[in-house]
Every structure is written in structure tokens, then in C-alpha cells.
Amino acid sequence: MTASPDPLAIAEAWAREGRGVALATVVETWGSAPRPVGSHLVIDRDGAFEGSVSGGCVEGAVVSEAAEVIETGRPRMLEFGVADETAWEVGLSCGGRIRVFVEQVG
Amino acid sequence: MRLDLLAALNAARAERRAAAVVTEMPGGAQRVVTEAAGDPLAGPLAKAFASGRSCMIDAGERSAFINVHLPATRLVILGAVHVGQTLAPIAAALDYDVTVVDPRTAFATAERFSGVSLVADWPDRALPEMRLDRYTAFAALTHDPKIDDPGLIEALRAGCFYVGALGSRKTHAARRERLLAAGLAEAEIDRIKAPIGLAIGAASPAEIAISIMAEITAELRRPVAA
Numbered sequence: 001m002t003a004s005p006d007p008l009a010i011a012e013a014w015a016r017e018g019r020g021v022a023l024a025t026v027v028e029t030w031g032s033a034p035r036p037v038g039s040h041l042v043i044d045r046d047g048a049f050e051g052s053v054s055g056g057c058v059e060g061a062v063v064s065e066a067a068e069v070i071e072t073g074r075p076r077m078l079e080f081g082v083a084d085e086t087a088w089e090v091g092l093s094c095g096g097r098i099r100v101f102v103e104q105v106g
Numbered sequence: 107m108r109l110d111l112l113a114a115l116n117a118a119r120a121e122r123r124a125a126a127v128v129t130e131m132p133g134g135a136q137r138v139v140t141e142a143a144g145d146p147l148a149g150p151l152a153k154a155f156a157s158g159r160s161c162m163i164d165a166g167e168r169s170a171f172i173n174v175h176l177p178a179t180r181l182v183i184l185g186a187v188h189v190g191q192t193l194a195p196i197a198a199a200l201d202y203d204v205t206v207v208d209p210r211t212a213f214a215t216a217e218r219f220s221g222v223s224l225v226a227d228w229p230d231r232a233l234p235e236m237r238l239d240r241y242t243a244f245a246a247l248t249h250d251p252k253i254d255d256p257g258l259i260e261a262l263r264a265g266c267f268y269v270g271a272l273g274s275r276k277t278h279a280a281r282r283e284r285l286l287a288a289g290l291a292e293a294e295i296d297r298i299k300a301p302i303g304l305a306i307g308a309a310s311p312a313e314i315a316i317s318i319m320a321e322i323t324a325e326l327r328r329p330v331a332a
Contacts, residue, residue, distance in 0.1 A: 008119070012112050023107055027129075027171045028162050038160030038173045075134045101171065103134060106109045 007040040007051030011105050020045030021105040022066035026053045026098055030081070033096035042105075045070050053100050054080070066102055075103040107136055114138045115175065122177035122239055124155050129171040131162075147172065177241040178203050179326065182266075184229055184257040185247035186213035189272070192315035193245065194222045200319065202243070207232045209253060229257035238264035243322045245302065246271040255284055262294045268325040270302035270318060299325075 007023075014021045024041040026033070034055035041051045041059060043066035053062060058080045069076055081097030111127070115138050118125035126139045128147060142151035147170060150163050154174040163170045181197040183190045186208035197204045198221075205223045208214040214226040225232045238244065244261035246254040249272055258281075261269045271281065278300040285295050303317030304324070 008112065008116055011107075012109070012116050015109050015112070023112075025171075025173060036160075037162075038175075077131075101129065101131075101134075103107055103129075105107050105112060 005050045007042040010050045011040075011042040014042065014044050015106045020070045022069045022102055023105050024053050024062045024066060024078075024100050024102045027077075027101045028099040029096060030098075031096040033098050035098075043067075043070075054098065058098070058100070062100055062102065069102045069104055073104050075101065077101055111136055111138050119175055119177070122237070122241065124174070124176050126151055126154055126172055126174040129173070131169045131171060177239070180205070180238075180242040181322070182207060182233070182236065182238065182242060182244050182261070183247060184208070184245065184254060185249070185272075186210070186215070186219060186224070187247050187249075188311040189247050189314050189318070190245075191218060192312040193247075193318055194219060196315055196319045197322075198222070200323070205236065207257070208248065229253060229260060233257060233260040233264075238266050240265045240267050242266045243268035243325070244270070245318055245322075247302075249273060249277075251281065251284060255281070255288070258285065258298060259288060259290065262290065262297060268299070268322045269297055270299040270321065272300075272302050272314075274301060 011021055011023050022043045026035055026037050026039045029037055035053055039053055041049055041053045041062055043049045043063050047063055049063055052059060062078060065076055065078055078100045115125055115127060118140060123140060127136060128139055129136050139145050139151055142148045142155055145151055147163060150172060154161060154172045158174060158176045160173045163172060179202050181202040181204050183193055183206045186206050190206055194204050194206060205225060206214065206219055207225045207229055209226060209228045211226045214224050216224065238261055244266045246257050248254050254271060258269060258271060282295055299321055303314055304320045306317050308314045308317040
């Protein structure tokens with residue numbers, strides 16, 4: 001047994017509770033990226049979240065985008081990297097680049 | 107992701123079955139796949155199931171994301187012996203779920219194996235309950251045929267991806283005869299790595315543990331010859 005929380009089990013539980021849930025998944029990485037492709041972050045309508053798609057660098061941005069995905073039901077593709085002009089706000093300090101797919105659950 | 111797909115995925119994961127989620131881009135149409143064969147993306151899916159690596163597939167203007175979920179690899183060490191005391195933490199550091207089985211309660215103590223899941227029972231009772239599978243590695247280290255043999259039989263029949271047994275060539279020749287007499291086929295017995303571990307001239311228990319872990323890693327990661 002592992003001690004770390006299981007985002008997919010949490011996503012299912014939250015969705016069954018009717019909380020309004022989005023699932024974020026790292027679908028591509030370039031260069032040094034803190035979490036591998038396939039990593040998940042689960043977010044609910046109120047901004048509660050579990051799991052990670054980075055070392056904490058971009059989770060805040062993903063959580064706020066997730067609110068819109070839950071609202072509209074439309075999936076979104078997000079991209080983060082140091083080349084981004086907002087690097088210091090929501091970039092990866094490690095110098096990598098990642099794409100994150102955010103979709104509604106349910 | 108639709109809730110029914112997520113539930114199917116989680117059910118497969120809970121039962122230690124390999125599963126993949128295919129998401130078509132753009133659009134986001136999804137399916138859960140447990141067998142590569144028969145799927146339009148059979149080739150890339152087979153690769154993902156073998157390597158455990160999730161990936162984006164580019165196919166012209168359409169692409170698809172394959173997120174593969176393999177069961178966590180496990181190591182079952184039969185024999186709470188000196189080699190096992192080093193092998194257990196090395197395997198844990200490599201993210202294996204480690205269990206040590208030994209019916210001899212003097213060996214299987216929490217002091218000798220702190221932080222490791224310990225089962226003080228005979229392998230023919232303990233192993234069926236643990237439901238060994240192809241994501242499980244098995245190392246028989248007791249040197250005692252009464253304990254090792256029934257464990258090896260369980261591990262081979264369960265299709266463990268690695269089955270190794272401590273002992274010299276001579277010991278293994280005698281083991282082979284016993285297992286044949288017990289009804290195992292030559293081909294099954296040939297799957298046993300014995301003497302256990304890569305040939306690196308290991309002398310100390312810790313060096314033997316490293317040679318075993320390297321052999322397990324090779325078995326897990328090296329592509330299967332066609």
C-alpha cells in the first residue's frame with residue numbers, strides 16, 4: 001500500500017457525491033518536468049484538489065482553469081513553460097514545458 | 107471523463123489489471139482499453155502496456171493520448187534471511203511493494219525487517235491469498251526445499267514476471283528433479299533464475315541482493331525478444 005492519495009479514486013468519489021469535478025492530466029512534457037506524463041490532479045467546484053501535475057508550480061493556474069471546465073463542461077488544453085511571458089507567475093522554475101488536459105468528470 | 111469510464115478504470119486498477127484510457131484529440135472522445143488487440147491503436151497500446159509509459163500519439167491531424175495504468179510491481183521474498191534484509195529496502199526504494207514470507211517465526215521478526223510487510227506462514231498457504239500475478243517478482247531465498255519448492259510452484263503457476271531461487275548449480279539440479287516429480291513441465295522450470303542474480307561476482311549478502319535486484323529490473327524492463 002502506498003501512502004499518497006489516489007487522484008482517480010478521489011475523482012470517482014467526489015463525482016458520486018455530486019461535487020462537480022474536473023480531472024487534469026499531464027499529456028506531454030519537454031525537457032525537465034517535475035511530474036511524468038499521465039500524472040493527475042483532481043479539482044472540485046470549490047477549488048479543493050488532490051494529486052499534482054507539477055511540483056506545485058502551476059497547480060494554482062490549473063485549479064482556476066478547472067472552475068471554467070466544470071462550469072461549461074468543455075475540456076481545455078493548457079500549456080506551461082518558462083518561455084511563457086507569465087513564467088514567473090505560472091511557469092516551471094525547472095525550465096521544462098508541460099501540456100495539461102483538463103476535462104470534466106461525470 | 108464519463109463517470110462509468112472512470113469507474114471501470116478504477117475497478118481494473120483495484121483488481122491489479124492493466125488498463126489504458128485513450129483520449130482522442132481534439133474532441134476528447136474517450137475509451138478504456140484492457141486488451142491492446144482489436145483496438146484501432148493496437149500497436150501503440152501494446153507498447154504502452156509493455157513499457158508502462160503513457161504517451162501522445164500523432165496520427166496526422168488527429169492525435170490521441172494513451173494513459174496507461176499498470177499495477178504496482180510487487181516483490182515477494184520467501185525467506186526472512188540475511189540477503190532479504192538488504193533486498194527488501196532496495197526493492198522498496200525502487201517502488202516495489204515488498205512482502206517477506208517465512209514460516210519460521212524466529213526469522214520473520216519486525217526487528218529484522220522493520221517497515222516491511224511480513225507474513226509468518228507457509229508459502230502454500232500465504233501465497234494463494236496474495237494472488238501473485240505477472241506484475242509480481244518472486245525470490246526464494248530460504249535454501250530449504252520444504253519452504254522454497256511450494257513457493258516456486260505457486261510463483262510459476264501464477265505467471266510471476268521473475269522467479270529466482272538461491273542455491274548453487276548442484277542445488278538447482280536437485281531442485282529441478284524434485285519439481286519435475288511434483289508435476290511441473292521442463293519449460294516452467296526453465297523460467298527459474300538459478301543460481302539467482304546477475305553474475306557480478308557477488309560475495310556479501312548485500313552484493314547478492316544487488317545482483318538479484320538488477321536481474322529483476324532487467325526482466326521487467328528489457329524488451330521481450332520476438
